Amino acid sequence: MSLASAQRPNAEHSDAVQTLPVVWLQQWAAQNSASGVAWLDQVRQKAAAELAASGRLPGRKDERWKYFSLQKLESAQPELGAGLASEAKSSVTQSDAVLLSDIGGASLQIQIGSELKLSDQVLKSLPAGLSLLSLPQAIDDPEISGQMISLIEMVNCQGPSRAFEALNTACLEAALIIHVAAGKDAGRLHLEWLQPAANRLDNFRIFVLLEEGAQLQLLETYPSSATTDQKAQPVFNLLSQIQLAEAARFDHLRVQSASEFQHLLQFVNVEQASESHYRYTGFEMGGGLVRNDLNCQLNGPGASTDMAAAFIGNGESCIDHHIIADHQATNCTSEQNFRGVLGDRSKGVFNGKAFIRPGADGSKVRQSNANLLLSDLAEMNTKPELEIYADEVEASHGATVGQLDEQALFYLQTRGIAEADAQRLLTGAFCRAIGARLTDRQLVEQIEVLLDAAMPGISELDGVQS
Amino acid sequence: MLEIKNLHAQVGGKEILKGLSLSVQAGEVHAIMGPNGSGKSTLGNVIAGREGYEVTQGEVLYKGENLLEMAPEERACSGIFLAFQYPVEIPGVNNTYFLRAALNAQRKFRGEPELDSMQFLKLVREKLEILHISDDLLHRAVNEGFSGGEKKRNEIFQMAVLEPSLAILDETDSGLDIDALRLVADGVNRLRRADKAIIVITHYQRLLDHIVPDYVHVLADGKISASGGADLAIKLEERGYTWLERGGIAPLPGSNGAAAGA
Numbered sequence: 001m002s003l004a005s006a007q008r009p010n011a012e013h014s015d016a017v018q019t020l021p022v023v024w025l026q027q028w029a030a031q032n033s034a035s036g037v038a039w040l041d042q043v044r045q046k047a048a049a050e051l052a053a054s055g056r057l058p059g060r061k062d063e064r065w066k067y068f069s070l071q072k073l074e075s076a077q078p079e080l081g082a083g084l085a086s087e088a089k090s091s092v093t094q095s096d097a098v099l100l101s102d103i104g105g106a107s108l109q110i111q112i113g114s115e116l117k118l119s120d121q122v123l124k125s126l127p128a129g130l131s132l133l134s135l136p137q138a139i140d141d142p143e144i145s146g147q148m149i150s151l152i153e154m155v156n157c158q159g160p161s162r163a164f165e166a167l168n169t170a171c172l173e174a175a176l177i178i179h180v181a182a183g184k185d186a187g188r189l190h191l192e193w194l195q196p197a198a199n200r201l202d203n204f205r206i207f208v209l210l211e212e213g214a215q216l217q218l219l220e221t222y223p224s225s226a227t228t229d230q231k232a233q234p235v236f237n238l239l240s241q242i243q244l245a246e247a248a249r250f251d252h253l254r255v256q257s258a259s260e261f262q263h264l265l266q267f268v269n270v271e272q273a274s275e276s277h278y279r280y281t282g283f284e285m286g287g288g289l290v291r292n293d294l295n296c297q298l299n300g301p302g303a304s305t306d307m308a309a310a311f312i313g314n315g316e317s318c319i320d321h322h323i324i325a326d327h328q329a330t331n332c333t334s335e336q337n338f339r340g341v342l343g344d345r346s347k348g349v350f351n352g353k354a355f356i357r358p359g360a361d362g363s364k365v366r367q368s369n370a371n372l373l374l375s376d377l378a379e380m381n382t383k384p385e386l387e388i389y390a391d392e393v394e395a396s397h398g399a400t401v402g403q404l405d406e407q408a409l410f411y412l413q414t415r416g417i418a419e420a421d422a423q424r425l426l427t428g429a430f431c432r433a434i435g436a437r438l439t440d441r442q443l444v445e446q447i448e449v450l451l452d453a454a455m456p457g458i459s460e461l462d463g464v465q466s
Numbered sequence: 467m468l469e470i471k472n473l474h475a476q477v478g479g480k481e482i483l484k485g486l487s488l489s490v491q492a493g494e495v496h497a498i499m500g501p502n503g504s505g506k507s508t509l510g511n512v513i514a515g516r517e518g519y520e521v522t523q524g525e526v527l528y529k530g531e532n533l534l535e536m537a538p539e540e541r542a543c544s545g546i547f548l549a550f551q552y553p554v555e556i557p558g559v560n561n562t563y564f565l566r567a568a569l570n571a572q573r574k575f576r577g578e579p580e581l582d583s584m585q586f587l588k589l590v591r592e593k594l595e596i597l598h599i600s601d602d603l604l605h606r607a608v609n610e611g612f613s614g615g616e617k618k619r620n621e622i623f624q625m626a627v628l629e630p631s632l633a634i635l636d637e638t639d640s641g642l643d644i645d646a647l648r649l650v651a652d653g654v655n656r657l658r659r660a661d662k663a664i665i666v667i668t669h670y671q672r673l674l675d676h677i678v679p680d681y682v683h684v685l686a687d688g689k690i691s692a693s694g695g696a697d698l699a700i701k702l703e704e705r706g707y708t709w710l711e712r713g714g715i716a717p718l719p720g721s722n723g724a725a726a727g728a
Contacts, residue, residue, distance in 0.1 A: 405554075405556075406517070407554045408554050408555075408556045410516055410517065410538060410554075411550065411553070411554040411556070411608075412556070412564070412568075413515075413537070413538035413539045413542065414514050414515075414538050414539075414541075414542050414547075414548050414550075415542055415547075415564070415565075415568035415571075415624065415628065416539050416542035416543045416568045416569075416571040416572040416575065416628070417539060417564075417567055417568050417571050418539050418571065419537070419539065421567070421571070422539075425559055425564070425567065426556070426559070428558075429556065429557065429558025429559045429607075430558060432558050433557075433558055
């Protein structure tokens with residue numbers, strides 16, 4: 001499939017069954033013309049060409065996707081939310097309940113697939129030093145567009161394993177630029193993502209630009225779209241590019257309680273200057289196909305990253321974390337701490353990598369992935385990896401997959417706590433270790449309620465024990 | 467309160483209890499002594515309902531009901547408490563939260579109103595004060611990082627809060643210094659009431675200086691080989707278990723606990 005044919009979607013000669021990426025490129029081209037911004041058209045075209053060249057979604061053959069089957073997408077055949085012009089075509093349903101309430105800070109609701117509306121009301125409520133821009137606004141700002149272009153150019157769009165990054169770039173239109181001026185602490189910004197109950201794939205791009213010494217907490221929440229329609233399986237393809245200047249501190253939180261029919265793909269690339277700090281804390285409590293790729297490039301001396309998540313698998317969900325901490329400079333620190341609870345037929349994947357490049361002396365690395373399997377049919381694939389090419393490195397890594405501690409269960413029962421409650425208490429405690437990272441008690445309490453509600457029942461364990 | 471008749475139990479296919487009989491009435495304190503491997507802890511675990519302890523023969527009646535058919539939590543809710551020889555560490559579960567969940571589960575079972583956190587905290591502070599236990603234990607995860615002595619104290623504290631009808635202490639004295647031993651004894655003595663019974667499983671006589679039992683039973687090879695009063699423990703301490711094995715005293719008439727139930 002060449003770029004030329006991808007741009008001619010209405011060619012009547014297409015006979016063979018077409019792959020999803022090719023269909024999506026055609027849908028995009030049918031509804032969008034050139035943006036008129038030379039660099040933007042260029043990056044779109046280049047990514048479209050790369051996607052067309054690879055021509056398919058990633059599959060088992062691609063190492064990064066070995067355990068993450070996209071079969072559900074292949075069968076659902078979601079349409080591309082091709083540009084904001086297509087908005088009217090599909091119903092956007094508002095979720096019935098907010099996920100977290102009264103948590104303070106600036107907040108913004110984003111209807112995925114609709115035009116990003118930055119109302120005056122929102123913009124006026126922002127603390128000093130924090131600016132939010134849409135893509136057209138950012139294009140008009142030479143300084144910001146300069147940073148944006150260099151970040152976009154860093155996105156790897158090559159080969160089937162990068163199909164979603166390529167698609168996101170080829171269809172780059174809906175974007176939010178978050179900028180914090182040097183030395184400012186912008187507090188908390190809450191993004192509430194509302195996903196339409198439509199059989200549609202939507203792309204979105206976030207740029208987070210923190211200038212020297214700036215600070216921000218970004219809280220992203222995904223309530224359930226409250227759909228029970230199997231034919232409407234929305235896919236969200238989010239690419240977040242984060243640039244942290246010297247000594248900037250970015251606290252990134254994600255809380256999702258999506259329905260089993262919502263698919264959430266997230267690719268986060270972080271570029272870190274010296275002494276900057278990136279902290280990620282995720283709570284994955286729902287979703288059908290959930291993919292979180294976090295890639296931290298520790299470019300300057302003394303940069304640090306601390307990434308953690310609790311994930312809970314129910315039904316037939318698949319939750320995949322691919323984590324990279326790339327130590328390029330001296331005295332950088334990275335931590336990875338991921339905890340999974342998997343019930344029913346759910347599946348979890350953890351692939352954590354830490355690279356210590358030549359010369360990155362004084363690096364410290366810790367990786368940990370612990371998992372509880374609550375059913376015979378649940379599955380966990382875990383692989384912490386260290387590649388060390390420098391001296392004077394402190395590194396540790398470990399992974400465990402186990403079942404609930406029988407001794408602890410019995411102990412709780414002998415005090416009068418019913419077996420099912422004891423199981424919930426123990427699985428909840430297992431995940432609370434991640435919640436303990438947050439200092440905001442009110443937020444933690446709300447998240448703990450969500451975690452408890454998402455805990456799978458224990459099944460078929462009795463058969464194993466006896 | 468508790469009637470054990472001809473109890474045979476096995477663990478992993480190996481018979482440990484070989485026809486044990488014991489009768490415990492309300493208001494009594496029974497001590498069960500015996501050498502290692504005699505089946506003391508197995509008895510505690512069978513009564514508490516631990517999985518893997520298979521009863522092959524005999525019966526256990528608690529307040530007239532078949533105990534062996536009850537789930538561990540039902541036994542607890544009916545008033546049975548086992549103080550563990552090795553209390554389990556449960557990271558991530560706060561001690562206060564856990565104990566309130568336990569007490570409220572038991573109250574709910576008995577049809578009593580549940581305690582809210584203020585009421586519960588008041589109760590807990592009273593108990594801590596009586597037992598002279600520091601309240602920092604409330605803020606920690608269940609037994610996590612506790613020293614051996616702290617774990618045993620936590621067991622006694624839980625017992626004081628839950629106020630069981632029948633408490634079984636499984637070698638709660640092992641590894642304790644004299645202060646901790648007094649604290650454990652004090653906790654047990656406070657539970658001594660006409661409507662409650664206590665079984666103290668121990669290897670040594672020294673705990674029985676502080677908790678004077680009404681009856682002492684010697685467990686040997688899965689059966690009660692001798693029963694007597696508090697003085698039996700002292701004789702055992704002086705002469706060792708081998709003294710019994712050599713026929714030092716004759717089993718009491720109709721022994722195997724019959725005397726105790728009288």
